[in-house]
Amino acid sequence: MSIFKIKQWWSNKKLLDDNNNEGFQNANSIKVERFDCHSDSDTIIVGDGSIIRIYKPYVEQNASNIIIESQLNDIILQVGTGKFTMDAHDRQIIVLHPKSFAVYCLDRKEGHIDLGDQNSLRSVIKHSFTRRACSLIAGPFGSSKSRDYICIQYLDGSLCFFDQDTFLFMCIYNDIIIPGPVCYVPSSDLFLICKSTWILETYSYQQLGEFSELSVKTGKKNIPQWTYNPGEEILSLQVIRTSSNFSSIIALGERHLYCFQDNGLMKYMIRFDYVPTCFHAYLIGWYYEPNSRLLIMVASEDSKLNVYESSTLLWSCDLLDKAISLSRCYVRNLSGGVVSLSVNGIVNIGYLGTEPDLNASGANMHEVVDPEQIQNELKDVEESLEMILGSKEDANEGSSTIEKILHIKVDIGKPVNSNYKFSNDQELNTSSVVTILTCEEPNLIESIQITYNYHEPIVCTENTICLENINGTEIIETGVYIDGDMDVYDTRVSIVFTVIDSTGKISIISKEVQLPVSLFCSPVDAVPKNNAILSVICNQSFDVADIFSDFTKEELNNYVTSNSITFAYRTSNKTVTIKAVEKSYVFEADDYCDIYPIFVCFLYHFNNHCIRHDIKDIQANIEITADLNRNVTMRFLKCIENHAKQRNLLKTYENELNILQKQFTLVQKRLLVQYGSVPPGDCASLEFLMRDTHERIVNVAKQTLVHKNNVCSAGNSLCAVGHLVIYILKQMAPDDFKVKLIEEMLSLDTISKQFQEWEESVFQASSYFIKNVLKKSDKDNEKLAPVTDQDILSNNNLKKFIKQIRIILERVFKDVTGKEAITRIEELVEVI
Template identity: 55%
Template sequence: MSIFKVKQWWSNDKSEGVEFNEGLNNGTCFKVDKFNVHSDSDCLIVGEANILKIYKPNRDHDASHSLMEIDLGVTILQIETGKFIVDSTDRYILVLHPQSYAIYQLYRKEGHIVAGEQNILQPAVKHSFTRKAHSVTCGPFGNIKTRDFICIQALDGSLSFFDQKTFLFLFIFDDVIIPGPICYVANSDSFVICKSTWVIEIHSYQQLREFSELNARQNKKNIPQWMYNAGEEISSVQVIQTSSNMSSVIALGERHLCCFQDNGLMKYTIKFDFMPMCFSAYLIGWYYEPTARLLVMVASEDSKLYIYEGTTLLWSCNLLHQAIAISRCFLKYLPGGLATLSASGVICVSYLGTEPDLNANTPSMVNDNIDPEQVQTELEMVEETLQKVLDGNEDADSQYPSVEQIIKIKADVGKPVQNLFEQFAKDTDEALYLLMCPVVVILTCEDPNSIHSVQITYDCCPPFTCSDTILCLDTVNGTEIIETQVFVSTESDISNSRVKISFTVTDLKGKINVLTREVVLPLSLYCSPAEEVFDNEFKLLVETNQSVVDITEIFTDFTKEELLKHGRSHDITFVYRATKKTVTVKAIDKQYSIEANDITDITSVLLNLITRLNEHNARKNLNDFRFNVTIDVEMAKQITHRFLKSIEGHAKERNKLNSLEEELRVLQRQFTLIQKKLLVQYGALPPGDCDPLEFLLKDTQQRLIKCVHEIINCRNTTRKAGNRLAAIGQLLVFIFRKKIKDDFKVKLIEEMLTLGTLYDDYQDWEEAVTQALTYILNNVFQKSEKDKEKLAPVTEQGILSHINLKRFLKQIRVLLDKLFVEARGEKDVENRVTRIEEFVEVI
């Protein structure tokens, strides 16, 4: 990193804030330096895959921080800056690629006006080499102060030296298995090399040059000037000049930070009680001043920043993200800034005050005197404006038509078509035939110039999956027809066959409007007619105020021939395509009967039946159509029992998954430790006995592979258990919505169950329900003394623990009993609540 004259970061004022925050995708490396064309402020050079980006942060948050972006066409491994060209005072940019490097000059081409200025990256040198590169270090090797030379470390640990595009010499280490950090000490003209044997060595440049020639002729061994066994892997090393004739070498290990003089004398070492991720050392003052101070800032794995002077901790604060690279920067209006690069590719420039707060979402604050009455007046104006927005009475927008008037939306589903999907099992040649249902959206815009963009988001419940989750339209010209496909992705129960489509419309004024539409997937997508089944364990009756309609007229996505092939017009059996389970629909007098051997199979067909009945009666202009669900005491007990069993099964699978993931973490740490010890054994002279470690490494690898496969299978099982839980939960919500008159209470129950949160990758349902369940039981329902005994408070252990899950199931049982009693219109009798052990096994 470049060393500049700096001031202290902490002062007597309380100014803290952020000047720059830029999101990157897969940001790989970055460098901070100053150039002649931008001498008033540092520039941030970022390598992102093949793209090189250069930023110049400034105080104006409305202005762009970006100077330029260029696609180099080759992966960027590392970025360095220096004086690589003879007779040039400017600093150049060196970009390292896997088998080449390029040197660029950044210059600015002025236009007739300020906005016409262009930043251009002019290639100066391009050179290729044969060995695949790992890293690069630069400096005035050989004490030649006119320019910087280039040292490239290959993947085999060898060092190749270059002057511009001229190859100088190659040095090969015989005890390096994998490359490590390397750094150049300009003060002593030597290199700090961290080997895979956890040893730090110092080799002079002249020594490397001489022995590279001797190795070719006499095979002599190079002896380092000094060495240090760190006892752990060194992740990074930095050299900083601290006096006129001395430099400091700082090395960061897994748990320690060591500081040496360049002659090998250790100055101090720090043992951390956290896992360090990266560090950066800097001076306060000039190196030739006796009062100069060496400070080291370290970023930890838990997103914290620590600043040390020697072994003394001067400062600590929280970072906004986990930093994988950190550096200091000097902006025009910010003498000392902190630049960090996160693992997710976000580079952020912040600064510290007396109350350190690296808040990347707020501009810097000035300690001006503020009138409290003025602040209160502004707050009242903002509240009044927001209230107008909420009420839809904005005076400013009254002259403009609403988004609903500009855009007309029509959403519908098409007929499912058959597609072939190969099974992932390698030992079979079987193929699973699934259907894909097209969901068609027609957007009609009367005034395309009034719309900036439209984003369409599709949301469906598992096991349904959309081929396109999000679609973006920059313009809507006249009528746009958008089609996406929905299909069944896994063999599990179906809880909801609706697809919710959200339209996020941004107008030219920047106002965002969200419109929603909902379509019902046809029954033919996931069911097909089958042979009639007469004996079913569960039966749910739906009574209507109209005469029943032939089933062939309700499920119109099937032809009459398909429905009557195996059954009658008032008695049809369907089979689920994925699970092969059956459900029978019967039409008798003024009621419909949905029968199945499992309660989960009733939900999707029941909801589809109700939707189709409403559509059929709407076509017949029968607006007074009403229906009701018949639930007796025995049916309520069965549904409650199955719901509790589904929760128990879901919790068991989650516990198993958590234990497997913990086992995987242990195996990963064990595998890494064995690797490191094996590298030390390989690099020892003479090499040690590696057979036991190799056996452990192979055994750990096999256990890792087996554990990963078990996790994949367990995740699939957990998702199926979550779909089963959601299916019964949707049935409960449907029943309570029809049987309980208090709509607010039903809404609370529906929000408490949060069945929509059971996504494929998110199964923490029990934790989400616990708090809401306790609130509803304590505030919505009246508790008796016996209820207070049963509803003991949850302990501090996790909700999936044995005792907490048992209490959670008991609370669910009490709640469902109260709701079913209210649904049947009966009084809540104490003896109606039976012990949960009668229905649910204790884990």
């Protein structure tokens, strides 16, 4: 069976916060529905945390796809639709919370002139209950013609029925330990309930009402109309009307898909050779037509979408992400769109845009393209680009206007000691970043958002500060400190000011502050021997103690010997020695990763010292030698290897943790079946296996956290040496454009604690650089081409990646010096 890509038509922004690592697991938090007030296309209702969003996708890129976003008072468990009041002309939205449900009407008010339409949610019904809710079922129970009723399934498995906000009755089940899927069949007025014993039971609405009180008083059991034991857990259920007399019930299990008639007759069963995650059934044609077709879409664990008709696989394609919910929608210019909700909280609308070639021996059909149509499309693109360029110029003008009325001053205070200490008995220091905002005309500014960007282990007490009312002068103070034992890489804090003026225009202003050396370092006694050496040549000499003004002379007197001083990082106790020899400063450490942060601080304080003493025509350049180039480049390649090695180890532990989690869930399900059976089965072996699995999960989770920290530390070392390589190239290379291309290719500033996929992005950029800038031959490009069916961190691809970086640096150094500045580096790097 051929595999085809599903074409993406529309996608929303990420719903989840970047710091939320748990993923989007609630498949009931999305609903596709068409309202009378938006009858031209379907809308997509999404519950994200306590926020409800309603999307109406458009083809036009400049149109807003979201029509309303509302903050509710509680977490949203499920969203649904129906007609829940007598006078309802349009379908209403019902939202289930842990201890309540609410019904809303979507109102639309057409705007005048350029104001646009206004959408709002009007509350109709609110009802609270004492038990914890799990899911919601709505429908015309009892063959109601006037409105829909509401059924709430609680966490104990009991079903509670409501007419609007009026309680009707409750059904309690003793054989439900964990609530399962429940669905309602309108054509036959039946409820299908999944028990904890993996048994499907069907009851009529009249049965549930009659036996609700009788079972409590007499202890009699309600006898189902028909049952079925699939022998596995049922993940989800769906009912669809397929004929004038019957409806079809589709049940998705862990390895099978079952299709029943509502009278209990099984129509067919499909056994999967993959792990399904969700499904959606839909009908082509009307149910009363004899030629109508029932199709079922099933999403798999490996992000595949399979379309079945009966037990025949019609289609197989790739999804963009792992889906936890599927649906169909009809929007403008697109009939039959495929809606998927991913674990990352992203809603995608796609369509099966390619037609599979069922006749492989037939001739290929090519679509005839009109040249005039292509020319018109190119003209539209050019006009759009001109509009974008014009908007950028307007934005620059707006930024200059904001900078004239808003004056920003950023300063950092001297570190102070706190009571907290690291494991190596180093004291934790804290500095204060003070920002002074002075606005000459506060009425012209609506709000200001201040964002602090930093790299671990540096941490700010506040990440984002929002100011809505500016009163002339605002003083904001934020603490900065070192957290953890990770190596220091970037000693700066970048502050981004997002200013919104009274007209709604947004301006961005960036500031940067250098952290004091005393915040992350302390003077110590000299270290006798170091392996890495970096020399900086100046045309004038200064006292080392005068340059580092963060420390007082009394603090440095005991450690300055022969005009040299040694600093130790507070997080790792690694040392860096600075020696002043005539008009040069020599940096010595065990690794170039340790030299770079102190080197950057030295240049910053060196320039400030010259400015304070009005010293001009001062130059400070690195003394570049062939040994320095070779050693720094070799260390950079070793850092790439170590970073990839740590990422591979982390991936191994994450995969093991995923397997153990699935194993624990499976054992738990088997144990529940044993508990729920009559009489209960022997559970000793399953209990032992569950405890053992839980213990392994805890241990692997701890190792995963340790290796996450190792990956971040390796990323910091990679960035430090990489920036040092770029600094040397900027000083050496006369071709600034080529060095700028290398700096953009490496993209070292993209590495952060949340993003460590550096090798994937740089691999393609380095291939392009070799092919187009260095202009290697086709034979060389073929040797360095990645293996497409392997991961970038695989042994073969990693070797080629390191070789690409080595070739680029060799070529650049050779162009500058005219000779081979780097020799036999590939033999010094041992690839994993």
